Amino acid sequence: MNSQLIFKLVALALLACVPLTGDSFYTELLAKTLILGIFAMSLDLLVGFTGLVSFGHAAYFGIAAYTVALLSPGYEAGNLWLLLFASVACSALAALFVGIFVLRTKGIYFIMVTLAFAQLAFFIFHDTPLGGGSDGVYVNVKPSASIGGWVPFDLDTQAHLYYFVLVLLVLVYLFLSRILQSQFGRVLVGVKSNEHRMQSMGYKTFGYKLGAFTLAGGLAGVAGFLYAIVFGFVTPELLSWHQSGNVLLMVILGGMGNLIGVVAGAFAFISMQEIFASWTKHWQLVMGGVIVAAVLFLPGGLAAIPGRIKRALQGGGNDE
Amino acid sequence: MDFASFLIQTLNSLQYGLLLFLVASGLTLVFGIMGIINLAHGSFYMIGAYLAFVLSSATGSLYMAILLGVPLSLAFGALLEWAFFSHLYKRDHLEQVLMTYGLILIFEELRSLLVGDDVHGVEIPALFSGSIPLSDVLSYPVYRLVVSAVCIVLAIALYYVIQRTRLGMMIRAGNHDRTMVEALGININMIYRVVFALGFALAALAGMLASPISSVFPNMGSHVLIISFVIVVIGGIGSVWGALVAALIVGFADTFGKVLVPEISGMVVYIVMAAVLLWRPEGIFKKG
Amino acid sequence: MSNNQHETLLIAEKITRRFGGLVANQDVDVALKRGTVHVLLGPNGAGKSTCINMLSGDLPPSEGKIKFMGRDITGLNAAQRSQVGIGRSYQRTNIFPKFTVLENVRLAAQSRRQQPWRIFSKAMEQQWSLEKARASIEEAGLGKKIDWISGLLSHGEQRQLEIAMVLATDAQVMLLDEPLAGMGSEESAKMVEVLKRLKPTRAILLVEHDMDAVFAVADTITVMVNGQVLESGPPAQIKASVAVQQAYLGSEDSFHV
Numbered sequence: 001m002n003s004q005l006i007f008k009l010v011a012l013a014l015l016a017c018v019p020l021t022g023d024s025f026y027t028e029l030l031a032k033t034l035i036l037g038i039f040a041m042s043l044d045l046l047v048g049f050t051g052l053v054s055f056g057h058a059a060y061f062g063i064a065a066y067t068v069a070l071l072s073p074g075y076e077a078g079n080l081w082l083l084l085f086a087s088v089a090c091s092a093l094a095a096l097f098v099g100i101f102v103l104r105t106k107g108i109y110f111i112m113v114t115l116a117f118a119q120l121a122f123f124i125f126h127d128t129p130l131g132g133g134s135d136g137v138y139v140n141v142k143p144s145a146s147i148g149g150w151v152p153f154d155l156d157t158q159a160h161l162y163y164f165v166l167v168l169l170v171l172v173y174l175f176l177s178r179i180l181q182s183q184f185g186r187v188l189v190g191v192k193s194n195e196h197r198m199q200s201m202g203y204k205t206f207g208y209k210l211g212a213f214t215l216a217g218g219l220a221g222v223a224g225f226l227y228a229i230v231f232g233f234v235t236p237e238l239l240s241w242h243q244s245g246n247v248l249l250m251v252i253l254g255g256m257g258n259l260i261g262v263v264a265g266a267f268a269f270i271s272m273q274e275i276f277a278s279w280t281k282h283w284q285l286v287m288g289g290v291i292v293a294a295v296l297f298l299p300g301g302l303a304a305i306p307g308r309i310k311r312a313l314q315g316g317g318n319d320e
Numbered sequence: 321m322d323f324a325s326f327l328i329q330t331l332n333s334l335q336y337g338l339l340l341f342l343v344a345s346g347l348t349l350v351f352g353i354m355g356i357i358n359l360a361h362g363s364f365y366m367i368g369a370y371l372a373f374v375l376s377s378a379t380g381s382l383y384m385a386i387l388l389g390v391p392l393s394l395a396f397g398a399l400l401e402w403a404f405f406s407h408l409y410k411r412d413h414l415e416q417v418l419m420t421y422g423l424i425l426i427f428e429e430l431r432s433l434l435v436g437d438d439v440h441g442v443e444i445p446a447l448f449s450g451s452i453p454l455s456d457v458l459s460y461p462v463y464r465l466v467v468s469a470v471c472i473v474l475a476i477a478l479y480y481v482i483q484r485t486r487l488g489m490m491i492r493a494g495n496h497d498r499t500m501v502e503a504l505g506i507n508i509n510m511i512y513r514v515v516f517a518l519g520f521a522l523a524a525l526a527g528m529l530a531s532p533i534s535s536v537f538p539n540m541g542s543h544v545l546i547i548s549f550v551i552v553v554i555g556g557i558g559s560v561w562g563a564l565v566a567a568l569i570v571g572f573a574d575t576f577g578k579v580l581v582p583e584i585s586g587m588v589v590y591i592v593m594a595a596v597l598l599w600r601p602e603g604i605f606k607k608g
Numbered sequence: 609m610s611n612n613q614h615e616t617l618l619i620a621e622k623i624t625r626r627f628g629g630l631v632a633n634q635d636v637d638v639a640l641k642r643g644t645v646h647v648l649l650g651p652n653g654a655g656k657s658t659c660i661n662m663l664s665g666d667l668p669p670s671e672g673k674i675k676f677m678g679r680d681i682t683g684l685n686a687a688q689r690s691q692v693g694i695g696r697s698y699q700r701t702n703i704f705p706k707f708t709v710l711e712n713v714r715l716a717a718q719s720r721r722q723q724p725w726r727i728f729s730k731a732m733e734q735q736w737s738l739e740k741a742r743a744s745i746e747e748a749g750l751g752k753k754i755d756w757i758s759g760l761l762s763h764g765e766q767r768q769l770e771i772a773m774v775l776a777t778d779a780q781v782m783l784l785d786e787p788l789a790g791m792g793s794e795e796s797a798k799m800v801e802v803l804k805r806l807k808p809t810r811a812i813l814l815v816e817h818d819m820d821a822v823f824a825v826a827d828t829i830t831v832m833v834n835g836q837v838l839e840s841g842p843p844a845q846i847k848a849s850v851a852v853q854q855a856y857l858g859s860e861d862s863f864h865v
Contacts, residue, residue, distance in 0.1 A: 053417065101594050101598065107413060108351060111357060111413060113593070113597065115549060116546060116593055119590070128583065178727065179727045181730045184724040184725075186718070187718075190707075193704045193705075193706060194702065197704070199687045201687075201690055201716050202687050202690030203687055208724065245421045249421070284429045285425065285426055285433070288426035292404065295407075295415050295422070
């Protein structure tokens with residue numbers, strides 16, 4: 001247990017040092033990776049812990065991002081905390097609404113209908129006057145972190161922005177860890193293992209799944225909120241199924257049911273994307289090839305990689 | 321809306337629905353018989369359309385393109401099954417989703433590499449390029465009627481093969497109990513390959529038929545895929561009949577939606593799906 | 609709550625279940641009384657599984673009523689019936705193989721007092737569910753293996769785990785689907801002892817193929833054939849019944865006595 005904690009603290013310390021390097025490109029890239037890490041953790045709650053494979057999780061990410069963009073006043077700073085509350089509330093409510101429909105299905109159906117509802121959301125922002133259509137919406141001025149006059153930090157400074165993201169990542173991680181150890185979390189894990197048995201033991205699993213789905217949507221909203229703030233530009237692509245596919249890939253790369261792992265999965269994905277893109281503009285071809293090869297040739301699939309690496313690292317050493 | 325316009329929209333709905341049925345029938349067969357969720361199915365449609373474009377440009381005729389394209393599709397479908405999909409039968413849904421997602425990326429980028437990202441038109445063969453007058457002002461393109469007719473013929477053929485032939489019987493049996501079918505000495509691997517190739521070819525053919533109407537463009541596969549999913553959800557996995565009914569419902573809802581409520585026409589299909597989910601979450605014609 | 613000996617807890621009145629054209633159960637009557645073990649017997653395909661599924665809420669009856677302590681529960685699903693006091697174990701082992709024995713049973717116990725909103729308190733620190741789980745595990749005779757990963761238990765021990773899980777839900781009525789299946793004679797004997805100990809305060813329904821081990825503990829036996837009740841009564845009556853002997857002739861089960 002202790003070595004795990006040390007590993008986490010070291011990783012955190014390394015991440016905290018990034019803005020100190022002064023390299024603004026990598027700081028922004030890492031901020032993006034951390035944001036995707038939050039997004040991946042939120043999906044892991046559904047896929048890795050509750051066993052609900054959602055292929056439409058990008059909808060809640062995008063809805064939160066659009067909430068920020070649409071509620072931000074045109075040319076002055078909005079309030080960070082109000083925007084955080086509003087965007088998370090919107091994405092959570094959207095997830096609650098969709099959950100009521102999609103949780104009536106299972107298996108293949110569930111995957112399809114989550115995708116369909118995400119497409120619906122995509123359509124709403126792409127084709128109706130609500131968003132700016134395919135052109136997207138800008139957040140022209142970074143929000144102000146003011147709480148009744150006191151301004152703890154300034155988001156126009158890249159370092160502050162980065163640390164804000166990092167702190168939220170840590171908070172989301174701690175929050176999810178706690179929840180997973182609670183009664184509610186144990187029920188979710190039970191549902192993944194054997195939902196039928198949970199029902200015959202007296203659990204109304206629909207309600208629990210809906211709770212997980214809503215929670216996951218709200219946390220994806222935290223990621224979407226951060227995205228809008230860091231990048232200042234929001235488009236319907238954020239709700240596309242490519243986005244949903246990518247985050248699912250991160251969860252699988254990271255080893256489902258492992259919160260730190262999926263953050264690492266986000267790092268792995270972004271790294272691959274950057275590397276492949278530096279080789280060719282058709283980087284998606286390479287990415288697709290890697291994915292297909294991994295599923296074909298890794299017994300146990302991609303999720304086995306972390307286990308294998310772990311075993312390789314532990315080598316002849318002590319077991320935990 | 322006067323009668324002629326109504327007739328036009330009805331014919332359009334039929335034609336759109338029937339094309340969607342071709343695509344969705346392959347999807348639901350593969351779901352129902354092999355239990356695989358295949359996100360790349362929309363890409364098959366796209367491949368068919370691009371194949372029609374490339375072949376008709378090369379040969380100067382859409383007939384030749386389809387004549388060559390269908391056997392090519394069957395062969396390519398069988399190849400895909402052997403190389404990739406046959407490994408998915410024993411894997412869980414997540415791995416199927418992932419691998420087929422990877423395949424979409426590959427197909428899209430290959431298309432971009434080989435044919436580029438431009439939008440292309442495909443010419444309607446001269447014989448079918450005319451229109452039938454419906455009123456003083458309105459007429460209906462013959463080609464669209466031809467497309468509908470071809471789809472109906474294929475639907476009947478599909479029904480016949482599945483319900484009335486030995487192959488169809490083996491296909492339906494493979495649906496229920498793989499080990500039992502194998503014990504009967506039927507080569508289940510061959511059956512699966514045939515079904516998959518058939519599904520691929522149906523989707524590709526739909527793409528070929530649609531290419532003069534909708535043109536050929538990147539991302540044409542994505543939209544069709546999602547609509548196909550909606551159709552399978554509404555109609556019930558594994559039910560070809562359900563796919564037909566659902567495809568027609570979607571065809572009508574979408575076409576009339578564009579005319580009656582254009583602002584939200586893209587949403588109409590999803591609203592129908594949501595309603596079905598509330599009423600019958602396993603699809604209207606759930607198998608079994 | 610009164611604790612009358614032999615009070616009728618669960619009663620199924622003429623329950624029928626059809627699957628399309630197939631009638632799996634026709635007008636079946638079952639009454640379960642506290643302090644008794646009622647055995648549902650019959651050859652393969654007799655409809656025993658369908659019957660127990662209707663009692664547990666896994667399958668709604670096509671016709672007929674089911675009442676628990678006088679209350680009509682026909683429309684309740686499995687989760688609701690569990691909350692009312694009906695517990696079920698399954699023919700194919702239906703546990704959480706990656707969890708420990710303790711966690712399997714604790715999860716069952718937790719179902720009695722669900723507080724999903726308490727997201728900041730750890731489930732493993734919840735004394736009441738842990739105590740209840742430990743007590744149930746002891747009662748089921750699995751105390752020595754409480755920290756084992758349940759997937760690694762022997763077949764017989766997994767059956768005991770199933771019993772423990774049902775106990776942890778405070779079930780007044782226990783529906784046990786072939787709890788002795790696949791067990792050797794020593795394990796069977798152990799399980800029968802457990803059932804004898806549990807009998808006085810509960811109503812137990814056992815679905816079984818083979819009468820050998822169960823005869824010692826049965827108070828009433830209902831024999832089903834082709835979806836219908838052939839005969840129902842005390843073991844001696846069933847043993848002597850010609851109709852029952854004939855029903856078993858020609859089936860691959862032997863009705864040994």
